[in-house]
Amino acid sequence: MTVTVPDDVDAVVYDLDGTLVRLTVDWRTVESEIAAVLRDADVDPSGLDAWAMLDAAEDAGVGSEVESLIAAAERDGARDARRLPFADEIETRLPIGICSLNCEQSCHIALEKHDLAERMGSVVGRDSVPERKPAPEPLLAAAEELGATPERTLFVGDSAGDEEAAERAGTQFAYVGDGPTSY
Template sequence: MRTVIFDLDGTLADTSGDLIAAANTCFRGLGLGDLLDPAADAATALRGGRAMLNLGFSRIEGFGEADVDAQYPILLAAYATDIDTHTVLYPGAMEAVEKLKTDGYAVGIATNKPEGLAETLMQSLGVRDAFASLIGADTLPVRKPDPEHHFEAVRRAGGDPKRSLLVGDTATDRNTSRNAGVPSVLVTFGPGRDDVLKLDPEATIDSFAELPDVVARLIG
């Protein structure tokens, strides 16, 4: 079965506001104040918790990788407590998902967010049941850009890895698709638009309304 696998953060949903809030909780706990800006640092937020902590600590003397390691579980706990205050699905995301399903595609999620947090967020947004699979960073011994992360998401959705593609927004997603030997479609409406355009994916989309036709062109 033809299958479309979606990244979550920065692809299906803008989670940057809640991620930055969780990182700033860590910084405030150390007496450093809010080191990250929700608008200016949104692209870093979508690269994950450690990226945010590294960026924040880079702005203060005397902090390094050991502090990132110490604060990371605190960030995850803060995020789990307040996971959906600012998060929103991108316009047209679920309409595109439902159109793909109507057209005969299986759909799933492969994210480097921990599985439990991804499940909680998708349930909170009321859309978990729309996806046949959800693979998180800790679901398997490997994570993106390892191709097995994508392949397992496809298999759990009931699909054929050879007839699949990945919809994402970062170099990690692009590298995953290359490693898997499948096409990638990268979204350009997130905070990392300029970086996305440099990654040379098989296709980009400026809105989810374009996705069904692009998918049909790439995998039939």
């Protein structure tokens, strides 16, 4: 599980869910609730996951309602989040931060719960900047808040979307564990 921080790095940014903690979100229930909102807006949610449904909701003008549903589930899930073993291996010599697809408030809740908040120099969630991962803007915002350039930032995550965000932002990347997770 250990990630080696290269010598040419000035800051480390971590994904949150699946990397440092595991939020307990019942995504099936959330997707069912989102699907109901989409059907009410005359949008067919068939075959869409929560993130594609959020995109469809934004296009249909009901994005804020769907965002509220997702954020509420994430905040609840953060209160019951489980600390993952890698949380004990976070960088201690360099500035560190979070770049997450979860809403910012849920990140703060989970970090506080597991005594990780004070170490974080930056917390960027899905709703912190106009774009969300795998767009590069959230990761670039986290690196900037830590005073690092993208090329001297290491992003550590658990998903292919994290790797894509790092590539698009021009940061270095490392998987926590053996490669992308299935979630």
